[in-house]
Amino acid sequence: MAKPRIGVIGGAKCTPEVAKLAEGVGRGIAERGGILLCGGLGGVMEAACRGAKSADGFTVGILPGGSAQKANPWVDLPIVTNLGEARNIIIVRSSQVLIALPGEYGTLSELSFALKLGLPVVGLSTWDISPLIHKVETWREAVDLAFRLAQGVQ
Amino acid sequence: MAKPRIGVIGGAKCTPEVAKLAEGVGRGIAERGGILLCGGLGGVMEAACRGAKSADGFTVGILPGGSAQKANPWVDLPIVTNLGEARNIIIVRSSQVLIALPGEYGTLSELSFALKLGLPVVGLSTWDISPLIHKVETWREAVDLAFRLAQGVQ
Amino acid sequence: MAKPRIGVIGGAKCTPEVAKLAEGVGRGIAERGGILLCGGLGGVMEAACRGAKSADGFTVGILPGGSAQKANPWVDLPIVTNLGEARNIIIVRSSQVLIALPGEYGTLSELSFALKLGLPVVGLSTWDISPLIHKVETWREAVDLAFRLAQGVQ
Amino acid sequence: MAKPRIGVIGGAKCTPEVAKLAEGVGRGIAERGGILLCGGLGGVMEAACRGAKSADGFTVGILPGGSAQKANPWVDLPIVTNLGEARNIIIVRSSQVLIALPGEYGTLSELSFALKLGLPVVGLSTWDISPLIHKVETWREAVDLAFRLAQGVQ
Numbered sequence: 367m368a369k370p371r372i373g374v375i376g377g378a379k380c381t382p383e384v385a386k387l388a389e390g391v392g393r394g395i396a397e398r399g400g401i402l403l404c405g406g407l408g409g410v411m412e413a414a415c416r417g418a419k420s421a422d423g424f425t426v427g428i429l430p431g432g433s434a435q436k437a438n439p440w441v442d443l444p445i446v447t448n449l450g451e452a453r454n455i456i457i458v459r460s461s462q463v464l465i466a467l468p469g470e471y472g473t474l475s476e477l478s479f480a481l482k483l484g485l486p487v488v489g490l491s492t493w494d495i496s497p498l499i500h501k502v503e504t505w506r507e508a509v510d511l512a513f514r515l516a517q518g519v520q
Numbered sequence: 521m522a523k524p525r526i527g528v529i530g531g532a533k534c535t536p537e538v539a540k541l542a543e544g545v546g547r548g549i550a551e552r553g554g555i556l557l558c559g560g561l562g563g564v565m566e567a568a569c570r571g572a573k574s575a576d577g578f579t580v581g582i583l584p585g586g587s588a589q590k591a592n593p594w595v596d597l598p599i600v601t602n603l604g605e606a607r608n609i610i611i612v613r614s615s616q617v618l619i620a621l622p623g624e625y626g627t628l629s630e631l632s633f634a635l636k637l638g639l640p641v642v643g644l645s646t647w648d649i650s651p652l653i654h655k656v657e658t659w660r661e662a663v664d665l666a667f668r669l670a671q672g673v674q
Numbered sequence: 675m676a677k678p679r680i681g682v683i684g685g686a687k688c689t690p691e692v693a694k695l696a697e698g699v700g701r702g703i704a705e706r707g708g709i710l711l712c713g714g715l716g717g718v719m720e721a722a723c724r725g726a727k728s729a730d731g732f733t734v735g736i737l738p739g740g741s742a743q744k745a746n747p748w749v750d751l752p753i754v755t756n757l758g759e760a761r762n763i764i765i766v767r768s769s770q771v772l773i774a775l776p777g778e779y780g781t782l783s784e785l786s787f788a789l790k791l792g793l794p795v796v797g798l799s800t801w802d803i804s805p806l807i808h809k810v811e812t813w814r815e816a817v818d819l820a821f822r823l824a825q826g827v828q
Numbered sequence: 829m830a831k832p833r834i835g836v837i838g839g840a841k842c843t844p845e846v847a848k849l850a851e852g853v854g855r856g857i858a859e860r861g862g863i864l865l866c867g868g869l870g871g872v873m874e875a876a877c878r879g880a881k882s883a884d885g886f887t888v889g890i891l892p893g894g895s896a897q898k899a900n901p902w903v904d905l906p907i908v909t910n911l912g913e914a915r916n917i918i919i920v921r922s923s924q925v926l927i928a929l930p931g932e933y934g935t936l937s938e939l940s941f942a943l944k945l946g947l948p949v950v951g952l953s954t955w956d957i958s959p960l961i962h963k964v965e966t967w968r969e970a971v972d973l974a975f976r977l978a979q980g981v982q
Contacts, residue, residue, distance in 0.1 A: 371906075444922065455606050495649075597734065602912040614742070614754045786934070786936040
């Protein structure tokens with residue numbers, strides 16, 4: 367059976383507290399056998415990938431630039447788009463569920479696309495733009511809920 | 521000298537009141553000699569194009585689909601991307617300033633990209649996600665301000 | 675009635691002879707009332723735009739980068755994609771017919787997409803990859819044939 | 829250490845002979861520990877993925893459409909681009925080397941991008957557009973050479 371594809375979105379820079387949250391999210395995804403998809407850069411993305419690798423998970427970085435070398439060191443599979451911000455949509459569409467952490471306008475664009483497409487979103491202290499975002503408080507809750515929500519998505 | 525490129529964003533469906541606003545915006549852009557860029561579909565986009573054509577303006581529809589025939593009838597130049605929502609970013613990047621009317625998550629994604637890129641945005645009853653959006657109340661104010669803001673942008 | 679949209683493709687660098695061909699093509703498109711679409715950069719693209727402006731035409735440059743300033747000086751409307759080579763497909767899809775001049779692998783990719791999509795192509799000393807490419811010898815023949823072929827395309 | 833990323837390109841429909849070649853290529857990639865990237869659809873892509881799964885490999889399908897369900901049944905990780913033919917460039921850019929089998933104009937566009945970007949290409953009875961394509965006659969040779977060529981690529 368195919369492994370659940372869990373997208374993690376959030377800022378390319380983040381505080382140590384947010385990095386810790388993201389690392390927990392990544393580890394949780396890996397422990398449950400999911401594939402972690404993200405934008406492949408720093409901040410939330412790097413912390414989540416590092417967490418996933420600490421539990422022997424598999425990480426995918428869908429990169430905005432034209433070089434695989436720009437991926438953070440915890441990315442197993444770089445997808446090199448060279449599409450700039452347009453790669454945000456590919457992260458959303460390739461995921462069965464998103465876990466959204468704090469981020470700026472790039473994260474907001476990803477939330478917008480997810481809501482437009484009807485993709486389930488779990489929010490951890492992220493943009494509050496819709497009651498459809500499932501708000502949670504801990505990374506454990508985020509991961510638990512994300513895997514439940516992913517079950518209905520193809 | 522190159523004509524100012526003014527992007528108009530908003531919902532693919534809209535109320536008659538919003539359509540009237542959008543039509544005024546389009547007419548105002550044309551009267552001042554700007555090129556109107558939009559997503560080329562219905563609702564706010566169609567009303568704005570219709571307004572621009574009523575003043576003999578030039579309209580560009582940057583389409584999500586793969587066929588020029590999906591453009592609304594007031595589009596002079598269809599740009600056929602076949603990129604789905606990724607075309608939203610092209611609308612933002614190709615404009616020197618955006619006028620944002622009411623819309624849903626697609627419009628929100630465009631606002632997100634504009635703010636990320638530092639593009640000036642004039643807001644007419646649109647998403648309130650940043651103090652950087654210049655809020656105005658009438659289409660005349662929107663057009664006046666948009667042309668002033670476009671001057672500094674290349 | 676909408677103006678015919680004629681795409682011109684070819685190398686970003688070219689010999690003076692090819693530039694002269696391209697300039698003729700651009701001028702011919704403008705004289706017949708077409709809109710010239712191209713990739714907006716140098717070489718064949720720049721020469722074609724220059725030719726079109728010499729006859730008061732309208733030129734569109736669909737740019738691979740993220741800045742309108744990278745367009746050649748004869749582009750009236752820069753479409754700023756920031757998609758790299760993926761913008762090649764937008765040139766093809768937005769045109770009703772292509773006139774292909776000498777170019778390298780970027781031009782070959784555009785020819786490939788045009789043939790895949792069934793778009794008519796007029797070839798002026800370009801890649802010889804299909805009997806479907808209409809080969810001609812002069813820019814006048816190229817423009818004449820392109821406008822005839824564009825009539826059947828929407 | 830990161831696994832080599834080997835792209836396989838070729839037609840969405842193919843003869844049984846070509847399918848057998850593609851299946852061998854896929855199995856060979858998996859046996860040597862590479863990740864197989866492809867366009868995720870039928871024909872050459874499906875046969876290559878099937879071959880990779882027969883040797884317990886990992887397969888990535890970079891899809892042109894908007895739904896993961898369009899991937900062939902042997903794709904482990906669908907990347908859902910909704911970008912149409914523009915996804916071809918992502919296959920090329922994400923691979924360290926390409927193995928090209930017989931295909932039509934989509935395959936030709938991928939070869940064009942690879943040559944433009946300087947990516948090494950191994951050709952198995954594919955388009956003959958450049959002496960830079962490394963021509964081989966068997967799937968074993970193709971896989972052996974591809975892994976050697978991938979070593980120098982980041």
